[in-house]
Structures are given as structure tokens and as C-alpha cells.
Amino acid sequence: MNKLRTLLSAVRVALVVLGFALIGVGCLTGGSPNRILYNTDIADMTKFFTREQIETVVDLFFH
Numbered sequence: 001m002n003k004l005r006t007l008l009s010a011v012r013v014a015l016v017v018l019g020f021a022l023i024g025v026g027c028l029t030g031g032s033p034n035r036i037l038y039n040t041d042i043a044d045m046t047k048f049f050t051r052e053q054i055e056t057v058v059d060l061f062f063h
Helices: 002-028 033-039 051-062
Strands: none
8 A cells, every 4th residue: 555655655756756847838938828729629529518608717826
């Protein structure tokens, strides 16, 4: 059980580090959530949420 906790902790740390790296690269390259939303066909990416719902969530995190 202790090995499982150690493994899960390592996976969590790795995902957090990769997430920060992704955000950092996005910021350094001038990425913009609004530009991504308006230049990507959201309907093909997800079938479960409307564009308005996705924009609301993105606005909460980035504004």
C-alpha cells in the first residue's frame, strides 16, 4: 500500500510539473486562450459542452 501511495504521489507531481511547463510555454510564446477559442473549431473538440459554457470557464480562469 505504501508503494502505491508513493507511485501516485510521483504521478501527481509529474502531472503538476508538466502542467506548469505547458502554461509557461504558452505564456512565453504569446499564447492567448481567447485566440485559441476563436481560431479552433470547438464543436469538433467536444460534443458535450456548448461554446458559451467553454468560454465562461476560460474567462473564469484567465480574466
